[in-house]
Amino acid sequence: MSEDEKIYVSYNNIHKLCQNAATEIRSVGKPDIIIAIGGGGFIPARILRSFIKYPGETNIPIQAIGLSLYENMGGIGQVEKIGKEVVRTQWLDFGALEQHFDSLIGKNILIVDEVDDTRTTLHYALNELHKDVEELAVKLGRTNEHTKFSIFVLHNKDKPKKADISREMMNGGVYIAAKTVPDAWIAYPWEAIDIDEHSVKAIAQGNN
Numbered sequence: 001m002s003e004d005e006k007i008y009v010s011y012n013n014i015h016k017l018c019q020n021a022a023t024e025i026r027s028v029g030k031p032d033i034i035i036a037i038g039g040g041g042f043i044p045a046r047i048l049r050s051f052i053k054y055p056g057e058t059n060i061p062i063q064a065i066g067l068s069l070y071e072n073m074g075g076i077g078q079v080e081k082i083g084k085e086v087v088r089t090q091w092l093d094f095g096a097l098e099q100h101f102d103s104l105i106g107k108n109i110l111i112v113d114e115v116d117d118t119r120t121t122l123h124y125a126l127n128e129l130h131k132d133v134e135e136l137a138v139k140l141g142r143t144n145e146h147t148k149f150s151i152f153v154l155h156n157k158d159k160p161k162k163a164d165i166s167r168e169m170m171n172g173g174v175y176i177a178a179k180t181v182p183d184a185w186i187a188y189p190w191e192a193i194d195i196d197e198h199s200v201k202a203i204a205q206g207n208n
């Protein structure tokens, strides 16, 4: 894809996309915790936190998880497994969370990433977080508590997805994409070598 076919997005634009989504995120209640998928989810998560919190309310803690997509070439007899696989590079420290915050059981959880491309990453994050919370709830005899997962991304690419997001697991949470875009490469400002040039291109495309 040529440079010109990329979608350029400025920091200002990202700030506004987060601001505009805050009311919808609050429509299912104040998130108790934000889980940011690194590295693209970090900056949106931090911006969102300020807009989601109403004056006088306590800050919403942000926890980081790291997921990477890597090419699985498949072994002998594993041709069907060729494709992209998600690998956990960083996960929640449930022990520390319980000590300093609380367990995630019964909480309103907001997962944040920058882009929903093939949906593989969001599918993995939701499934694994849901599984971890459920296992803990069974262990502690707290399966009657209502844990809700919402998802926020800056951009959703309008394309066929390789995985789905289970509404059942979200348990009443919302899926919010601040903007739906065509299937093109999105250039985010935190990746820019020349941020001034990047901003000029973003403004020219109306993404400011």
Ligand code: 5GP
Pocket (backbone or CB within 6 Å): 040, 069, 113, 114, 115, 116, 117, 118, 119, 120, 121, 122, 184, 185, 186, 187, 188, 191
């Ligand atoms: P997925 O295919 O699992 O939905 O997305 C995996 C990851 O690929 C995203 O979290 C993001 O880091 C990266 N990615 C996918 N599409 C784009 C894009 O257009 N621009 C950038 N910068 N990263 C992307």
